[in-house]
Amino acid sequence: EPEVTQTPSHQVTQMGQEVILRCVPISNHLYFYWYRQILGQKVEFLVSFYNNEISEKSEIFDDQFSVERPDGSNFTLKIRSTKLEDSAMYFCASRSGGDRELFFGEGSRLTVL
Amino acid sequence: QKEVEQNSGPLSVPEGAIASLNCTYSDRGSQSFFWYRQYSGKSPELIMSIYSNGDKEDGRFTAQLNKASQYVSLLIRDSQPSDSATYLCAPKGGSSNTGKLIFGQGTTLQVKP
Numbered sequence: 486e487p488e489v490t491q492t493p494s495h496q497v498t499q500m501g502q503e504v505i506l507r508c509v510p511i512s513n514h515l516y517f518y519w520y521r522q523i524l525g526q527k528v529e530f531l532v533s534f535y536n537n538e539i540s541e542k543s544e545i546f547d548d549q550f551s552v553e554r555p556d557g558s559n560f561t562l563k564i565r566s567t568k569l570e571d572s573a574m575y576f577c578a579s580r581s582g583g584d585r586e587l588f589f590g591e592g593s594r595l596t597v598l
Numbered sequence: 599q600k601e602v603e604q605n606s607g608p609l610s611v612p613e614g615a616i617a618s619l620n621c622t623y624s625d626r627g628s629q630s631f632f633w634y635r636q637y638s639g640k641s642p643e644l645i646m647s648i649y650s651n652g653d654k655e656d657g658r659f660t661a662q663l664n665k666a667s668q669y670v671s672l673l674i675r676d677s678q679p680s681d682s683a684t685y686l687c688a689p690k691g692g693s694s695n696t697g698k699l700i701f702g703q704g705t706t707l708q709v710k711p
Contacts, residue, residue, distance in 0.1 A: 516697050527703045528642060528686065533696040541696040576641055580697050584630040584649060584690065587699055589641040 487511040489590035491577050497596045501566050506593045508560045508577030516580040517560045518587060519552065521545070521573040528576065534560065567597045601625060602702035604687050610708045617674040619705045621687030624668065628689035631663055632699060633672045636684045642701075645685070646672065677709045 490509045498504050510517050519531040532542045532552055539552065551563045560579075564571055574594050578587040603622045611617045619633075630649050634642035648654045648661040648670065660673040670689070674681055684706045688699040 518698065520701075528636075528701040530698050530700065533698050535696065541698060584697075586632050586644045586647055587697070589643070592641050 487588075489577055489579055489588050491575075491590035491593050493593055494591065495594045495596070497598065498567055500569055500597055504564045504567055504571075504595060506562045506564075506575050506577075506595070508562070508590055509558050510560055510577065510579030511581075511588055512558070514579035514581050514588075516540075516582065517554070518578040518580075519562045520576045520578060520589075522576065522592075523570075523573045531562075531575075564595075567595075569597050571595060572597045600702075601700050602687055602689060604685075604702035604705045606703050607706040608708050609705055610710060611677050613677060613679060613709055613711050615677050615709075617677045617681070617707055617709070619672040619674075619685050619687075619707065621670045621672075621702055622668055623670070623687070623689045623700075625689060625691060625700070626665075626668065628691065630690040631661070631670045632688045632690070633659075633661060633670075634686040634688055634701075636686055636704065638684075642686055642688075674707075677707075679709045679711050682707055682709045
């Protein structure tokens with residue numbers, strides 16, 4: 486069964502360092518998303534991406550965040566200068582189109598020290 | 599008012615009982631609704647989708663939607679210990695054409711053997 490894959494599963498970094506989280510969405514999907522979940526809190530929308538550009542972003546997705554689809558398969562989230570409060574589980578998701586559901590990857594846990 | 603409201607629980611039911619999970623949402627434009635299950639430390643996993651008012655059954659799960667009341671629920675019949683998880687209600691943002699889902703805080707379900 487097709488699945489969304491994410492790497493790394495866990496990353497520990499120092500405050501101020503740059504982090505890149507990688508995702509491979511399901512191959513025939515057209516819409517891509519990043520969500521985050523701080524421990525004990527709800528799953529929060531960060532950004533959606535379609536047709537090689539950001540289609541919507543939340544207030545959380547400030548200038549420190551960027552996304553890119555560098556080739557036909559990968560979808561990345563970059564955090565330029567990490568802060569302690571960026572510590573969270575980051576989920577990548579993809580969707581085929583229409584009103585279809587989002588399929589989530591297993592997540593990348595980011596710990597900022 | 600929160601966009602999506604769920605009772606955080608925990609909701610505790612004995613094995614074999616019916617678990618009833620409720621959700622209200624604020625965006626009257628939402629037309630598509632999804633229930634996800636999330637085990638601790640794992641990613642959200644789709645349980646049900648519902649698009650029209652009324653009931654939709656899939657195995658032991660029944661989703662109910664009332665758009666006029668902005669209410670959606672999930673019933674789990676013959677609850678099993680493996681159903682113990684957090685259940686996330688996720689309407690698709692009505693005012694957004696990006697397909698993003700807005701998640702509630704989730705209801706934690708505990709099924710006791």
